[in-house]
Amino acid sequence: MRIIELKETVTASNDRDAAILRKELTNKGTLLINLMASPGAGKTTLLERTIRDLKDRFNIAVMEADVDSDVDAVRIEKLGAKAVQAHTGGMCHMDAGMTRAALDELGDERFDLVVLENVGNLICPAEFDTGAQKRVMLLSVPEGDDKPLKYPLMFTVSDVLILTKTDVAPYFDFDFEACKRRARGLNPNIEIFEVSAKTGEGFEAWEAWLEKAVRETKEN
Amino acid sequence: MRIIELKETVTASNDRDAAILRKELTNKGTLLINLMASPGAGKTTLLERTIRDLKDRFNIAVMEADVDSDVDAVRIEKLGAKAVQAHTGGMCHMDAGMTRAALDELGDERFDLVVLENVGNLICPAEFDTGAQKRVMLLSVPEGDDKPLKYPLMFTVSDVLILTKTDVAPYFDFDFEACKRRARGLNPNIEIFEVSAKTGEGFEAWEAWLEKAVRETKEN
Numbered sequence: 001m002r003i004i005e006l007k008e009t010v011t012a013s014n015d016r017d018a019a020i021l022r023k024e025l026t027n028k029g030t031l032l033i034n035l036m037a038s039p040g041a042g043k044t045t046l047l048e049r050t051i052r053d054l055k056d057r058f059n060i061a062v063m064e065a066d067v068d069s070d071v072d073a074v075r076i077e078k079l080g081a082k083a084v085q086a087h088t089g090g091m092c093h094m095d096a097g098m099t100r101a102a103l104d105e106l107g108d109e110r111f112d113l114v115v116l117e118n119v120g121n122l123i124c125p126a127e128f129d130t131g132a133q134k135r136v137m138l139l140s141v142p143e144g145d146d147k148p149l150k151y152p153l154m155f156t157v158s159d160v161l162i163l164t165k166t167d168v169a170p171y172f173d174f175d176f177e178a179c180k181r182r183a184r185g186l187n188p189n190i191e192i193f194e195v196s197a198k199t200g201e202g203f204e205a206w207e208a209w210l211e212k213a214v215r216e217t218k219e220n
Numbered sequence: 221m222r223i224i225e226l227k228e229t230v231t232a233s234n235d236r237d238a239a240i241l242r243k244e245l246t247n248k249g250t251l252l253i254n255l256m257a258s259p260g261a262g263k264t265t266l267l268e269r270t271i272r273d274l275k276d277r278f279n280i281a282v283m284e285a286d287v288d289s290d291v292d293a294v295r296i297e298k299l300g301a302k303a304v305q306a307h308t309g310g311m312c313h314m315d316a317g318m319t320r321a322a323l324d325e326l327g328d329e330r331f332d333l334v335v336l337e338n339v340g341n342l343i344c345p346a347e348f349d350t351g352a353q354k355r356v357m358l359l360s361v362p363e364g365d366d367k368p369l370k371y372p373l374m375f376t377v378s379d380v381l382i383l384t385k386t387d388v389a390p391y392f393d394f395d396f397e398a399c400k401r402r403a404r405g406l407n408p409n410i411e412i413f414e415v416s417a418k419t420g421e422g423f424e425a426w427e428a429w430l431e432k433a434v435r436e437t438k439e440n
Contacts, residue, residue: 038259069369124343142362143258143362150288153287168388
């Protein structure tokens with residue numbers, strides 16, 4: 001596992017860089033997912049289970065973006081998937097140039113699926129196109145059902161919302177219907193899944209969506 | 221309850237502005253707390269219980285900073301405390317100028333304690349001095365005990381760490397000792413409390429600290 005130190009790309013044209021990167025990835029048949037959520041929403045835990053379930057069908061790599069530490073990349077490597085740890089140097093998000101630098105560290109191997117686990121932050125990552133074809137966000141039950149009201153941009157730009165930690169729902173006042181209604185009010189096309197990485201509940205539907213997205217990228 | 225729209229202060233001297241504001245507040249005998257945490261860590265819920273317990277002894281106001289919505293300020297006003305809702309215009313943190321603008325909205329009334337509930341974000345708010353005399357951060361049990369490793373600056377700059385939602389600890393793998401050791405490794409002087417806003421457990425110690433800090437501000 002490699003650790004790389006990144007700096008924010010000095011460019012006013014992040015959107016253009018992101019569009020170029022996205023086209024290159026699609027031409028290679030690689031789906032890049034930009035995975036975003038608050039700290040502790042369960043991004044790495046979701047990835048661990050998803051990799052275990054899909055690694056025999058697809059060649060998968062993970063890019064872990066963090067302000068510091070390498071705990072997440074170490075967890076991913078234990079599953080046998082290729083992982084690179086990107087340190088953002090204090091930055092609160094990844095941009096297209098940083099994403100390209102992290103992808104370069106993965107080397108020449110061809111991957112069907114690369115997941116960028118963005119910095120734990122419900123605000124800044126929503127503002128920067130990384131070049132990923134799909135944006136997937138997590139919201140965990142302990143965080144509360146009011147989050148679409150308070151962090152609207154993240155819900156607006158995401159293709160998929162995964163509600164995580166559903167196994168602890170009995171211990172929290174989380175109104176699933178209210179949360180979904182608020183998310184769809186911001187983004188009528190958002191796909192919503194409910195999962196528990198502890199019990200495995202809901203993973204079938206999420207992984208079916210992911211598998212379809214990987215196959216569609218190859219057909220493009 | 222008022223809602224104000226803020227913009228980032230155009231100044232290179234945030235630290236100087238913060239120092240001036242801090243001195244003004246101390247001269248007035250007002251303690252300003254900068255309360256920081258991830259989205260959904262329980263900032264508003266902690267405040268609700270703290271206000272209920274202390275409002276007969278102190279004149280308390282709350283400034284709710286959010287990217288959008290006014291749900292938190294509405295909750296605080298229901299308790300009879302003065303609240304102002306500050307919209308950060310997409311910004312991921314509060315700075316000293318924004319804090320001063322929000323304080324101005326509270327009017328001429330003298331407060332013993334003003335709490336700035338910062339934007340839900342474990343990264344950016346740590347980088348900006350708001351002028352508060354004390355910084356208090358929350359980490360909730362569902363977020364995980366590895367957060368000091370991944371978001372070190374927040375733990376480094378905070379005077380107090382409150383571990384919240386301890387009532388759900390049986391349903392999560394949260395190692396309290398490991399978390400405290402990691403936080404103290406970054407910041408040997410950090411005061412640590414463990415609370416459950418649901419059961420009230422641990423509030424006595426946290427409120428004793430807060431009461432002492434309010435009294436010390438008056439004596440300065």
